[in-house]
Amino acid sequence: MRLFSAVLAVLTAVIVLAGGFLPIPVLVELRYILLQWGAILAGTAVLVGFYNLLAVHLHHLRRGGLQILYSLALILAALIAFSLVVLFGPQTPSIQTWLIMGIVRPVEASLLGILSVTLIYALMRLLRRRLDSLTLLFLLSAFFFLLAMAPTPWGILPLIGDFLAPWLQDTFVTAGARGLLLGMALGALTTGLRLLLAVDRPYGGK
Amino acid sequence: MNEILCAQCGQNNPPDAIFCQRCGALLPPQRPATEPLAPTLRPGEEPVKKSTAELEPLLPAWLRETRQGETPPPVEQQPTPAPTPPPDPLAELSSSGPSESEEEIPDWLKELGIVSEKPQAEPQAGPQGIEFQWKEGEEEKSETLLPEGDWLRSLSTISPEASAAGGTQTPPSTIPLSEAPQAPTQPPAPSAGEEAVPDWLKAFAEAPAAAPEVPPAAPSAGEEAVPDWLKAFAEEPKSPVEEEASPAVPPIIGAPIDEEGDLSALLEMEIPEWLSGISPEVPPAETPAEEMPALASAELPAWVQAMRPIEAILTGEGKGATEEAEEEKEGPLAGLRGVLPASPTPLPYTRPRAYSIRLNVSDAQQTHVQLLEQLIADEERPRLRRTPKTHVTSQRALRWLITLLIFISLSVPLFVRSQWTSTPALMPQETWQFIQSVNSLPPSSNLLLVLDYEIATSGEIEALLLPFLEHLNSTNQAQLVVVALNPMDTGMSQRFLEVLHKAHPQMPLPVVLDLGYLPGGVSAIPLFAAHPTFASSEEIRLKWGSPPFEALHTLSDFDGVILVTDNAENARAWIEQTTPWNVDLLVVSAARSAPILLPYFYTGQVKGMIGNLNAAAAYEQSNGLPGLARVYRDAYSAGLWLALILGIVGSVWGMVARRFSSQLREEKA
Numbered sequence: 001m002r003l004f005s006a007v008l009a010v011l012t013a014v015i016v017l018a019g020g021f022l023p024i025p026v027l028v029e030l031r032y033i034l035l036q037w038g039a040i041l042a043g044t045a046v047l048v049g050f051y052n053l054l055a056v057h058l059h060h061l062r063r064g065g066l067q068i069l070y071s072l073a074l075i076l077a078a079l080i081a082f083s084l085v086v087l088f089g090p091q092t093p094s095i096q097t098w099l100i101m102g103i104v105r106p107v108e109a110s111l112l113g114i115l116s117v118t119l120i121y122a123l124m125r126l127l128r129r130r131l132d133s134l135t136l137l138f139l140l141s142a143f144f145f146l147l148a149m150a151p152t153p154w155g156i157l158p159l160i161g162d163f164l165a166p167w168l169q170d171t172f173v174t175a176g177a178r179g180l181l182l183g184m185a186l187g188a189l190t191t192g193l194r195l196l197l198a199v200d201r202p203y204g205g206k
Numbered sequence: 207m208n209e210i211l212c213a214q215c216g217q218n219n220p221p222d223a224i225f226c227q228r229c230g231a232l233l234p235p236q237r238p239a240t241e242p243l244a245p246t247l248r249p250g251e252e253p254v255k256k257s258t259a260e261l262e263p264l265l266p267a268w269l270r271e272t273r274q275g276e277t278p279p280p281v282e283q284q285p286t287p288a289p290t291p292p293p294d295p296l297a298e299l300s301s302s303g304p305s306e307s308e309e310e311i312p313d314w315l316k317e318l319g320i321v322s323e324k325p326q327a328e329p330q331a332g333p334q335g336i337e338f339q340w341k342e343g344e345e346e347k348s349e350t351l352l353p354e355g356d357w358l359r360s361l362s363t364i365s366p367e368a369s370a371a372g373g374t375q376t377p378p379s380t381i382p383l384s385e386a387p388q389a390p391t392q393p394p395a396p397s398a399g400e401e402a403v404p405d406w407l408k409a410f411a412e413a414p415a416a417a418p419e420v421p422p423a424a425p426s427a428g429e430e431a432v433p434d435w436l437k438a439f440a441e442e443p444k445s446p447v448e449e450e451a452s453p454a455v456p457p458i459i460g461a462p463i464d465e466e467g468d469l470s471a472l473l474e475m476e477i478p479e480w481l482s483g484i485s486p487e488v489p490p491a492e493t494p495a496e497e498m499p500a501l502a503s504a505e506l507p508a509w510v511q512a513m514r515p516i517e518a519i520l521t522g523e524g525k526g527a528t529e530e531a532e533e534e535k536e537g538p539l540a541g542l543r544g545v546l547p548a549s550p551t552p553l554p555y556t557r558p559r560a561y562s563i564r565l566n567v568s569d570a571q572q573t574h575v576q577l578l579e580q581l582i583a584d585e586e587r588p589r590l591r592r593t594p595k596t597h598v599t600s601q602r603a604l605r606w607l608i609t610l611l612i613f614i615s616l617s618v619p620l621f622v623r624s625q626w627t628s629t630p631a632l633m634p635q636e637t638w639q640f641i642q643s644v645n646s647l648p649p650s651s652n653l654l655l656v657l658d659y660e661i662a663t664s665g666e667i668e669a670l671l672l673p674f675l676e677h678l679n680s681t682n683q684a685q686l687v688v689v690a691l692n693p694m695d696t697g698m699s700q701r702f703l704e705v706l707h708k709a710h711p712q713m714p715l716p717v718v719l720d721l722g723y724l725p726g727g728v729s730a731i732p733l734f735a736a737h738p739t740f741a742s743s744e745e746i747r748l749k750w751g752s753p754p755f756e757a758l759h760t761l762s763d764f765d766g767v768i769l770v771t772d773n774a775e776n777a778r779a780w781i782e783q784t785t786p787w788n789v790d791l792l793v794v795s796a797a798r799s800a801p802i803l804l805p806y807f808y809t810g811q812v813k814g815m816i817g818n819l820n821a822a823a824a825y826e827q828s829n830g831l832p833g834l835a836r837v838y839r840d841a842y843s844a845g846l847w848l849a850l851i852l853g854i855v856g857s858v859w860g861m862v863a864r865r866f867s868s869q870l871r872e873e874k875a
Binding site for chain 2: 020028031032035036038039040042043046094096097100101104105108109111112113116117119120121123124125126127128129131139142143146147149150151152153154155156161162169173174176177178180181184
């Protein structure tokens with residue numbers, strides 16, 4: 001069974017990869033069919049995840065305790081949202097917009113607001129917890145870019161906003177971003193090759 | 207009064223005691239007061255030559271019988287069969303034939319009177335003339351090599367003197383008696399001292415009287431107890447011719463070998479290596495026994511004498527104990543007496559000390575035990591964790607203060623609608639390219655709007671996207687196809703239209719076709735690029751096949767793709783997957799992902815980008831329509847300045863506090 005799953009996974013990857021590189025109609029169509037199957041399976045995975053979420057919190061309800069209210073609220077909210085979308089269909093975005101903009105957005109925005117408070121608090125206490133060259137460099141760069149990006153009544157700050165900040169962003173920031181992107185690309189390539197050669201088998205086996 | 211010394215523990219006991227009062231061992235019989243106690247030999251002391259007649263009883267039974275058999279017993283000839291010899295350790299060797307049996311005669315046995323006559327006989331070619339080489343003239347050496355102990359050495363000193371004095375007729379007991387102070391040289395008269403004379407000595411004393419009555423060749427009654435091999439010793443002085451004439455008499459030891467079975471058994475017997483290595487040596491016939499030097503008593507080293515058995519030192523005591531000892535009946539020690547204790551030696555018995563089962567514990571120890579039990583019980587007992595009392599600390603107050611300051615700094619500009627900050631004087635390069643790309647779109651262009659952001663950043667995204675929609679709606683009657691990569695973004699197109707209508711009520715809204723959520727995430731991007739409606743419903747497909755979207759089949763048919771994202775990873779996937787389709791890609795990114803996506807702008811894969819609120823404000827300024835970016839700009843500026851000031855103040859305070867805390871630690875140290 002392990003060998004079968006490995007052969008199936010590697011064969012699928014080879015077909016999809018070949019369909020992307022070689023403009024052969026059969027390969028391209030086969031690739032799209034496989035991708036469509038994958039998309040349908042991914043959508044089904046979301047449904048399975050929703051069922052798993054309900055099952056976990058139903059277990060919490062049966063177990064009891066102080067967390068029962070949170071689990072109850074989550075189950076009710078999930079079932080109501082699911083029922084509304086299923087009842088009215090995806091072609092009526094007003095209900096979804098109301099649910100998202102009325103419930104999800106304020107909650108997530110509050111979390112981001114708390115994050116901003118936490119970041120400022122950490123910035124204030126950073127030197128008390130740790131004092132070394134890297135900490136000082138981090139603080140100086142943070143202060144510099146805050147000062148460069150903060151709008152002022154007098155426009156941009158001379159020498160900082162019009163020269164130093166753009167230069168730093170075009171050189172150091174872009175260089176760092178390129179390095180990150182190169183690392184991500186190499187990691188994705190390596191992961192793809194390991195999956196293609198059946199070294200890693202997240203679908204089963206090892 | 208003489209006390210009896212215990213051989214086990216050395217305890218002095220009364221003379222009438224039978225058992226040791228200390229260890230309970232059996233005490234030897236009381237020695238006469240006139241008989242001095244043999245001094246204990248200590249290391250380093252020279253041993254004193256002394257009489258060994260007392261050791262005579264210590265001899266094994268078979269050896270004593272040998273002595274008795276040496277004297278011609280006055281017995282009558284009886285045609286009785288040969289008596290069964292007593293079991294002795296040399297019985298097996300006795301069947302080994304003449305030559306071998308003589309080799310096995312121990313030295314001490316040769317030096318006895320009976321063996322000492324051997325040199326007087328004619329030399330024989332064969333085993334009878336064998337003597338051990340190490341034996342000749344090395345009395346001292348041989349004496350030290352005697353393993354049997356002192357009693358063997360005493361025997362070794364007997365033979366020459368006995369042979370010189372009386373030959374075979376002289377009882378060997380006269381030798382130690384001659385060395386004794388009161389030892390009589392003649393047969394003692396019946397007296398009290400005669401009781402100390404051993405039986406075999408009495409036999410010797412009676413032997414001369416019985417000898418004339420019995421023919422020498424006639425077997426006597428006493429011969430019945432004499433083994434055959436002893437008979438051989440007795441007849442050893444005979445000439446070899448006579449021996450050949452009487453083959454029934456074994457030459458040395460053992461019965462005559464006349465059966466093949468016995469011989470084969472002998473040959474099969476394992477002969478020790480030391481015995482097999484001895485070669486026959488014919489002693490000189492000219493040397494008579496009288497001329498042989500008498501074996502002098504060797505001077506034993508102190509350590510050898512210290513190893514002697516206690517019976518060798520305790521002359522009188524050990525005698526009685528040995529006589530009372532039981533004779534061994536079987537085994538290699540058969541015939542020996544007193545070698546092994548007849549009964550288990552009573553071990554010293556002391557009454558065990560009685561211990562009380564009561565535990566003597568002091569009060570302090572009891573207190574400690576109670577304390578330990580209480581500690582163990584407390585460990586097993588569940589207890590509530592005492593949480594510290596919630597009181598206002600400086601850190602908690604600081605966090606509340608930060609929250610309050612941020613709330614004030616952001617809310618006041620929004621509610622006041624202030625515009626105290628200046629408009630951006632500079633526009634980022636990527637934003638300027640974005641505007642140029644929108645300006646270069648054909649009229650009634652078909653644009654794909656991809657939504658991939660978290661709903662929490664929708665406020666920032668709306669502020670960044672609204673200038674583009676205003677620009678697009680004012681210059682181009684574009685048709686928008688909206689697809690969401692995040693399930694939360696489904697239906698957000700409706701929200702954008704509402705915001706746009708709220709900001710510019712007089713502005714006509716663009717045509718929008720919402721494809722909904724793209725199942726599969728980033729893995730479905732290639733499939734979506736090839737078949738944009740692969741996951742759409744039938745209603746969507748009907749709209750897709752009607753104007754103005756009937757010309758859209760693949761991603762290449764779009765005039766441009768606007769990616770609205772705050773996720774750099776998904777934006778990278780979109781950029782890389784749509785590059786082969788040769789479509790202009792414009793990015794509206796949140797501030798947190800814009801720096802990562804900026805390199806794609808420099809490589810040309812992204813035609814333009816709106817990356818932060820300043821860029822959006824600049825876009826609005828270029829549009830000439832102030833929107834959300836301008837409204838948010840003051841609040842944005844206030845928040846940045848607040849973060850900068852708090853960060854600087856906190857850092858300075860942290861350094862000072864760190865300095866003070868280090869000084870306090872040094873002072874405490």
